[in-house]
Amino acid sequence: MTPPLSKTRFTEFLVRENSLGECGFEEWIFYPGMLFNAPDKWWGDQGKRDKPHEGLDLFLYRDQLDRILHLNKKTKIPVMYDGVVVGIVNDFLGKSVIMEHGFAAKDNRKFCTIYGHTNPHDGIHVGRVVKQGDIIATLADAGRSKTGISTHLHISAGWIFKSISYDRIDWETIGAPNTMTLLDPLNVIDRSYVSI
Numbered sequence: 258m259t260p261p262l263s264k265t266r267f268t269e270f271l272v273r274e275n276s277l278g279e280c281g282f283e284e285w286i287f288y289p290g291m292l293f294n295a296p297d298k299w300w301g302d303q304g305k306r307d308k309p310h311e312g313l314d315l316f317l318y319r320d321q322l323d324r325i326l327h328l329n330k331k332t333k334i335p336v337m338y339d340g341v342v343v344g345i346v347n348d349f350l351g352k353s354v355i356m357e358h359g360f361a362a363k364d365n366r367k368f369c370t371i372y373g374h375t376n377p378h379d380g381i382h383v384g385r386v387v388k389q390g391d392i393i394a395t396l397a398d399a400g401r402s403k404t405g406i407s408t409h410l411h412i413s414a415g416w417i418f419k420s421i422s423y424d425r426i427d428w429e430t431i432g433a434p435n436t437m438t439l440l441d442p443l444n445v446i447d448r449s450y451v452s453i
């Protein structure tokens with residue numbers, strides 16, 4: 258069994274699949290509101306979120322020429338681990354793809370990752386088996402959102418109780434007590450980062 262908290266190759270896959278590394282990918286950049294459990298928004302009026310942030314928002318990064326760049330609606334999204342698609346639900350910018358990773362079963366819980374604000378690719382449906390690094394989606398264009406938010410990737414990771422049906426998992430229940438225990442995705446994201 259692979260421990261779920263070992264670093265993934267997620268950034269490596271993202272950089273490779275999107276040619277982000279032409280001038281060298283140096284590090285992720287996060288505003289406070291992008292981080293796990295952040296109480297505040299990083300967009301619009303930067304007021305309070307409805308509930309603490311359920312994961313991590315990936316948007317800005319620095320290259321080796323010290324330029325600050327960002328993901329966009331063409332960015333293709335890889336999965337972090339081998340797994341199976343167990344749900345696709347709506348979020349406020351697009352869809353969220355929920356993946357189960359059987360290797361990491363713990364107690365009576367299953368390890369899941371979620372890729373939010375995306376447009377899942379054709380063929381990505383419940384039951385689809387994928388390998389780490391496979392592309393499952395492209396980012397959803399946030400340009401038409403009235404919130405003023407930028408196109409970005411939301412990642413959640415955590416353990417869902419085996420007794421919970423995936424039919425019940427959506428953005429109302431993700432992270433709720435007795436449903437899903439979230440963890441900080443920075444524990445599993447490769448590459449360095451700075452918080453500014």
Ligand SMILES: [Zn+2]
Nearest residue numbers: 312313314411
């Ligand atoms: Zn988010």
